[in-house]
Amino acid sequence: MVLPEVEQSRLPRRRDAQERRQKLVAAAQGEFAVHGVDASLEKIARDAGVAIGTLYRHFPTRLDLLMVAFRPRIEDFLGGAKRAMEMDDPWEGFVYYLENLFGLQAGNRGFNDFLSRRFTNSSETEQIHDQMCRQIGEVLARAQDSGQVRPDLTQADIVNLIWSNGRIIDATSSTAPNAWRRHLYLALDAYRAERAHPLPEPPMTNQQLYDGMVRLSTLE
Missing domain, CATH: 1.10.10.60 (Homeodomain-like)
Known part of the structure; x- marks a missing residue:
């Protein structure tokens, strides 16, 4: 024709x-x-x-461009939780989820920023962050239910680890690009149920966690 x-x-x-x-x-x-x-x-x-x-x-808008630019990493990140939940050993799934998450974080400063912040004027990014939090909760609960992860570990503790890992990546990306893996595995040792000791501070609430992620968006 x-x-x-x-x-x-x-x-x-x-x-x-x-x-x-x-x-x-x-x-x-x-x-x-x-x-x-x-x-x-x-x-x-x-x-x-x-x-x-x-x-x-x-x-x-900037967020329109961000979402298209990050789409492949977002898909890899969200797919990591599905693979983690399919693993027979809940502890191995928990470790896989965090290592996949932090590996994606380490390879891209922008994606590191995206994981750490909340963009409250975008319903699309809010949905992705809500999904991320649900995934963290599911992977964590499965490992806790198996008795392998300390029962007092919370979703907020994992997001705090994302924040701290982000600063490690910023400091070491050009000199020791795999330093984040040592920090992750030190944290994982502390997360094992048999290593649990009483903690002096209660976990952050969901609202405190949300407010912290929003504040990061306004600081930089």
């Missing part, structure tokens, strides 16, 4: 727009990985070879 002349003229424009979008996503992935979620949008546009107005036509 031969397309009408008007339709034929639109096809190159559509291809050009798609190519520009792909270049913007690739440039954003590079900039966010190195400089975090607050990376310069102007620099991303320049790297993609387009004007800043073109970037905003494709991605009206």
Whole structure:
């Protein structure tokens, strides 16, 4: 079938727009990985070879661009919980979940930021963070029910570990890029049920945890 002349003229424009979008996503992935979620949008546009107005036509907000740029990592991250829950040994599933999570965190400063913060003006990111918290709870509860993880460990304790791991990654990424794994396994030893001792401070509440993640979004 031969397309009408008007339709034929639109096809190159559509291809050009798609190519520009792909270049913007690739440039954003590079900039966010190195400089975090607050990376310069102007620099991303320049790297993609387009004007800043073109970037905003494709991605009206920073979060729109973030979500597309991080989509592959988000899918890997959320898929890690499913694989963890399918493992026969709940402890091995718990370890796998955290190591997969922190490995994704370590390889990308922007994704590190995304995991640590709450973006309250985006229902999409709120849903992803809510899903993350549910996954942490499920993987943790399964390991606790098996008697392998100390019963007083909470979801907030795991998010605190994400925060501390993020700072380790920031400090060591160029000098000792795998240092985070030592810190993780030291923490895992402390999480074993047989290592449990009474703690001097109660866990954070869900609201305190949420407020902390929101505050990180306003500090930087």
